[in-house]
Amino acid sequence: MSTATTIRPGGHGGPGSPRAGRPTHTAPTFAQSTWLVATREILARLRSKSFLISTGILLAIAVGSVIVGGIVGANPSLPKVAVVGAASQAVEDTKAFESVPADDIAAAEALVRDGSVSAAVVPASNADSLLDVEVIALDSVPTNVVGALSVSPDVTLLDPASQGGFLIYLVAIGFGLVFFMSAITFGSTIAQSVVEEKQTRVVEILMSTISVRALLAGKVVGNSIMAFGQIVLIGVLVSAGLAVTGQNVLLVDIGPSIIWFAVFFAFGFVLLASLYAATASMVSRQEDVASVTSPVMMLVMIPYFLVIFFNDNETVLAIMSYVPFSAPVGMPMRVFLGSAEWWEPILSLAILLVTTALVIAFGSRIYRNSLLRMGTRVPLRKALRA
DSSP: OOOOOOOOTTSSOSTTSTTTTOOOOOOOOHHHHHHHHHHHHHHHHHTOHHHHHHHHHHHHHHHHHHHHHHHHHSOOOOOEEEEETTHHHHHHHHTSSEEEEESSHHHHHHHHHTTSSSEEEEEOSOTTOSSSEEEEOSSSOOHHHHHHHSOOOOOOOSSOOSSOHHHHHHHHHHHHHHHHHHHHHHHHHHHHHHHHHHHTTHHHHHHTTSOHHHHHHHHHHHHHHHHHHHHHHHHHHHHHHHHHTTOHHHHHHHHHHHHHHHHHHHHHHHHHHHHHHHHHTTOSSGGGHHHHHHHHHHHHHHHHHHHHHSTTOHHHHHHHTTSTTTHHHHHHHHHHHTOSOTTHHHHHHHHHHHHHHHHHHHHHHHHHHHTTOOSSOOOHHHHHOO
16 A cells, blocks of 8 residues: 655755745645535436436336326216106215116116116105115116115214325335335445445545545535435426326325425435445445445335335334434324324434434444455454544
């Protein structure tokens, strides 16, 4: 390993020296160095075809889910029912069918036989009938018509759900998938970049100009900006899609959750990015990246699977909303369900911020002590040693 030599004023700097008269260059500050590395990371991502393709696919999935949800949620065309005389009033009261007037029962039966209508509702022929109408069908009992015409009792819900179960499941998949894909994509990019610079010894050149802290900060900041930009773009497209497709009620319900998701992800990803960079610095070969970063990947996968399988379990969601690495998924879900008090997202965010600061300090120590150690994997105890 080469030893850096410092040229001090007065040494070989006299009037006869070839260095005399040359302009001196001021070393960049920490902020300048950080932004220099961050810009390099951002430009590298924007020039990567694989990154652009994966981002396009993720955006297409987000927009497609909104369109499909709008189609599925749209009111389907009402089934047609033939009506005769006073029976038309009973059908109109249900507001569940499209009435097709028929002159008499024979005409209504003809419409049923040729498939123009699914059933016919005619005046009751039996004087003892409980209803004033009866239903005529072709070969089976039309349960939808019979159910709509039946008299149902009033129902009181003691603890009504604010959202439908299927809708909750879709929102849970959305938050979990976006968190999982973005964290894995950008986290793996940071890890590969760290090992590549270490393997090719480019890091030695970089460290002769900027500090280790600035190098780590630049990588985390640059990739965090790209990840946060991706999340914001997805949120904007989803919100615009909901508005365009007329799903305004759902937009009002999910809008605050999307905002909280973006805020929590911004700080949660910094936590994960620091861990990805720190663990990757402990190895010197790309083949070892997966094994050394697997614990961090587990922290990304756990919230995804928990929110998928326990999206209707308030206890699990409550715990997730306060655990730092799962809060970006758990708390927005609770906000969407309306089960979180106004102060809970603020408290959870404060816990996340404190934890992120501690993880940055922890990861920075590992990164600083491991970055110039080549060869075999650096043990964690050795990486933490001063």
